[in-house]
Amino acid sequence: MTSPDPTESGPDEGSRTVVTRPASVGSFTFWFANQRWEWSAEVYRMHGYAPGQIVPTTELLLSHKHPEDRDLVAELIERTLAQGEPFSSRHRFLDTSGRVHTVMVIADQVLDDDGEPVGTTGYYLDLTETVDAVAEAAATEAIGGVVAARAVVEQAKGVLMRMYGIDAEQAFKVLVWRSQETNVKLRDIAACVIAGLKLIPRPPVQTVTAFDHLLLTCHERITSTTEA
The missing domain is CATH 3.30.450.20 (PAS domain)
Structure with a gap:
């Protein structure tokens, strides 16, 4: 049985099963x-x-x-x-x-x-309980067939790891949370995070605050673009 692609489907899309859970x-x-x-x-x-x-x-x-x-x-x-x-x-x-x-x-x-x-x-x-190793492996394998999607998810994970001082499993969990919370594809959330980095001011004191705003409002910009 082929594993579902977490970069393709939102949490409520059809009968597909989400391979991991958010925090x-x-x-x-x-x-x-x-x-x-x-x-x-x-x-x-x-x-x-x-x-x-x-x-x-x-x-x-x-x-x-x-x-x-x-x-x-x-x-x-x-x-x-x-x-x-x-x-x-x-x-x-x-x-x-x-x-x-x-x-x-x-x-x-x-x-x-x-x-x-x-x-x-x-x-x-x-984030006390990190993503199950089996679920993480399944997600990575599912993403593996879509090189561009995997790359942008990995980039977004890297940004979250740097911004919040968390590990890769925890960063993946945060992205899954935003995907499920907003019913937006994981790869689109990740791409929005990467594309939106240029909007963040560079002074270190403001960086995390600005990134929080970006992460919490990404789905609104995606929805607005789709409707337009």
């Missing part, structure tokens, strides 16, 4: 004015709570961070409040049972009617 994903919003956090059910569960069991606060958030990453996240939150930057990072936290989770937080700004930042919203991607 466990949850969403959040942080409002600057009252420093209020909103978590989706998935983020509650990542931390070991039932949805709505507790009220997420900055203090609670920091209490869960890995001791080696806590100061880094605290500084990030301070910078987010002071400069209106998105809450984007890669760090570790401990759930209520003491299990360590490695997460990527990909976020964008929430702007008011005057274009001023009033919050930050985005996603927690739990």
Whole structure:
């Protein structure tokens, strides 16, 4: 039986089977004015709570961070409040049972009617469990017959690895997540990421923030181009 081509089909296309799964994903919003956090059910569960069991606060958030990453996240939150930057990072936290989770937080700004930042919203991607080796091998084999598609996926994986400091399996998982989340072909997501790099400003401080925006909005540009 021929393996499905993950570069060709979206997650809901016909009866085809997706050969790998995206990261466990949850969403959040942080409002600057009252420093209020909103978590989706998935983020509650990542931390070991039932949805709505507790009220997420900055203090609670920091209490869960890995001791080696806590100061880094605290500084990030301070910078987010002071400069209106998105809450984007890669760090570790401990759930209520003491299990360590490695997460990527990909976020964008929430702007008011005057274009001023009033919050930050985005996603927690739990990368603790990497892509199964068998699934990764199957995906690589499936892509292998389409040289151009494989090349652009590999390029996009390399960019994510560099930007976020993650490995190849985790980078592939992020691309699969965006493909499934937006129902856009994996190869198109990857090509959009590569083509959009020229839009990102070069100063290092702005690089990750700009890339987060690119990754979270790629599907909108693809859809707009298709409709046109």
